[in-house]
Amino acid sequence: MAWTTPKTWTNTGVSRGELNTHLRDNLLALKYPPCAVYAIQESSDYSTTSTSFADINATEGKFQHTITTTGDGNGGNGDVLVTLNATLYSATSIRIYLRILMDGAVQNADDGFFVSEDSGMRPASFQVLIRNVTPGSHIFKLQWKVSSSTGFLQANAGTSGRDIKGQFWVREAS
Amino acid sequence: MAWTAPKTWTNEPLVATDMNTHIRDNLLALKEPPTGHYEADEGSNRTTTSTSFVNVDASGPDIDGIFRQTLVTNGGDIQIHFHGNVHGSAAGDMVFLNVSMDGAVLALNDGFIGIICATGTNAPPGNPIGFTRLITGVSAGSHIFRLMWKVDTGTTGTMYTGAGTSNGDFHPQFWVREVS
Amino acid sequence: MTWTTPLTWTDILSDASHFNQQIRDNLLALKAPPTALYESNEVSNYSISTSTYADIDTDFNLSITTTGGDVVIDFTGSIAASAAAGGLVDVSVDSTRIVNNTSGGLLFISNGGPRVYSFSHLIQGLSAGSHTFKLQWKSLAGATLTMYAGAGTANYDVHPRFWVREMT
Numbered sequence: 001m002a003w004t005t006p007k008t009w010t011n012t013g014v015s016r017g018e019l020n021t022h023l024r025d026n027l028l029a030l031k032y033p034p035c036a037v038y039a040i041q042e043s044s045d046y047s048t049t050s051t052s053f054a055d056i057n058a059t060e061g062k063f064q065h066t067i068t069t070t071g072d073g074n075g076g077n078g079d080v081l082v083t084l085n086a087t088l089y090s091a092t093s094i095r096i097y098l099r100i101l102m103d104g105a106v107q108n109a110d111d112g113f114f115v116s117e118d119s120g121m122r123p124a125s126f127q128v129l130i131r132n133v134t135p136g137s138h139i140f141k142l143q144w145k146v147s148s149s150t151g152f153l154q155a156n157a158g159t160s161g162r163d164i165k166g167q168f169w170v171r172e173a174s
Numbered sequence: 175m176a177w178t179a180p181k182t183w184t185n186e187p188l189v190a191t192d193m194n195t196h197i198r199d200n201l202l203a204l205k206e207p208p209t210g211h212y213e214a215d216e217g218s219n220r221t222t223t224s225t226s227f228v229n230v231d232a233s234g235p236d237i238d239g240i241f242r243q244t245l246v247t248n249g250g251d252i253q254i255h256f257h258g259n260v261h262g263s264a265a266g267d268m269v270f271l272n273v274s275m276d277g278a279v280l281a282l283n284d285g286f287i288g289i290i291c292a293t294g295t296n297a298p299p300g301n302p303i304g305f306t307r308l309i310t311g312v313s314a315g316s317h318i319f320r321l322m323w324k325v326d327t328g329t330t331g332t333m334y335t336g337a338g339t340s341n342g343d344f345h346p347q348f349w350v351r352e353v354s
Numbered sequence: 355m356t357w358t359t360p361l362t363w364t365d366i367l368s369d370a371s372h373f374n375q376q377i378r379d380n381l382l383a384l385k386a387p388p389t390a391l392y393e394s395n396e397v398s399n400y401s402i403s404t405s406t407y408a409d410i411d412t413d414f415n416l417s418i419t420t421t422g423g424d425v426v427i428d429f430t431g432s433i434a435a436s437a438a439a440g441g442l443v444d445v446s447v448d449s450t451r452i453v454n455n456t457s458g459g460l461l462f463i464s465n466g467g468p469r470v471y472s473f474s475h476l477i478q479g480l481s482a483g484s485h486t487f488k489l490q491w492k493s494l495a496g497a498t499l500t501m502y503a504g505a506g507t508a509n510y511d512v513h514p515r516f517w518v519r520e521m522t
Contacts, residue, residue: 009373016183024180073385085305110511114432114470120290126430126472163283174386193363201360257473343458
């Protein structure tokens with residue numbers, strides 16, 4: 001539901017159109033904010049050997065989500081929550097890095113948002129709050145790289161002992 | 175406070191009951207959505223040797239409001255979150271987490287998230303693990319959410335639950351909240 | 355925007371000030387709740403090797419003025435420990451740590467890494483008013499903890515984030 005900046009009321013008659021726009025529609029906009037969810041389930045786990053940041057999967061609805069945000073409700077910019085709940089894996093001790101792009105712009109510079117240096121299976125769960133997002137359509141993507149060898153992101157692909165179904169979602173928080 | 179689908183207004187007098195239902199009550203419903211929240215501070219840590227998903231509550235009190243949360247929702251999306259510390263009985267042991275809603279697991283096979291316990295740190299205090307999950311389109315009504323776990327064969331998994339373990343006195347949190 | 359407890363309406367004519375306070379301002383308060391966030395981009399990484407809880411850095415001390423309700427405290431970062439003893443991370447809320455004892459915390463930092471550490475901690479029913487949230491840590495048995503802070507360290511130039519937000 002579209003958000004409309006709540007009007008400043010004056011001592012004049014209240015019309016049904018105004019109540020529908022400023023009350024009904026705005027309540028619905030708060031109740032059901034823009035949101036996109038990817039339940040990570042594929043026929044094979046994601047893997048990379050790239051030592052420079054690359055898209056995990058830029059297919060819309062997978063590790064790329066487009067939502068149309070409405071800002072802070074009063075003509076200003078707003079917030080978006082980007083959440084990952086996933087499990088990473090590597091057979092040997094390597095570094096796996098993650099970062100987020102919004103509209104092609106890197107949100108976490110340099111080596112990204114986090115680095116996990118380990119071997120075996122380890123969780124990668126976080127919520128990133130992105131602030132100052134202008135009202136409008138925005139594309140959010142998750143990218144990764146490794147230090148060497150091969151890194152995996154489990155995709156509920158039937159891999160024995162690692163058949164894990166993660167989630168990647170983006171939601172307007174204000 | 176119960177949420178009521180906002181009415182479509184017509185050319186009618188404004189009456190108090192409408193204003194209370196559609197303004198007061200709906201604002202309160204948005205301000206204070208249904209939420210269940212538990213932060214563990216127990217007398218002993220939880221353990222399991224199960225290689226298939228079981229309720230975390232299976233190893234302790236099975237009481238609503240702990241690792242089982244019942245929410246009466248208005249219809250919409252639910253956010254489920256857990257963070258805590260676990261360990262296995264030896265290096266390389268694996269621990270997996272999942273959640274069931276109304277008796278059905280939300281992720282088949284190996285669940286939401288897993289960890290291989292780090293070499294050399296499988297004695298207390300363990301390995302941090304957590305998730306934040308969004309469940310969309312949950313029907314209005316009462317729903318039961320339960321944190322579940324399993325381990326790999328031969329492992330005894332431990333979840334620290336604020337039991338006073340030296341340098342391992344962690345208080346995991348499990349919360350469920352209607353977010354739309 | 356300030357939140358006002360929604361009015362119980364009666365069958366009298368309402369005026370503009372009521373509509374503005376109850377509808378306009380309350381909708382705006384829900385739309386943009388109190389929030390504070392810090393993402394590190396420092397010249398040096400954070401480290402500690404002492405065994406008493408201390409603020410990681412004043413930049414991780416965040417204050418918000420709430421309207422009464424629930425608050426989420428969220429952290430994600432990459433931290434390494436130099437020895438098996440590791441370390442602990444906690445948050446103090448108005449000078450009281452969430453896990454208010456000496457032998458625990460919200461997270462244990464294990465030997466090696468860096469690994470990703472993250473939590474979203476929900477505090478329910480926090481009173482209305484100004485509240486200060488401080489990310490804190492300590493070492494165990496002399497281990498050195500290092501949180502990478504966007505300081506340009508080769509292969510570890512990552513940016514941790516700490517944020518707090520009123521959820522209701």
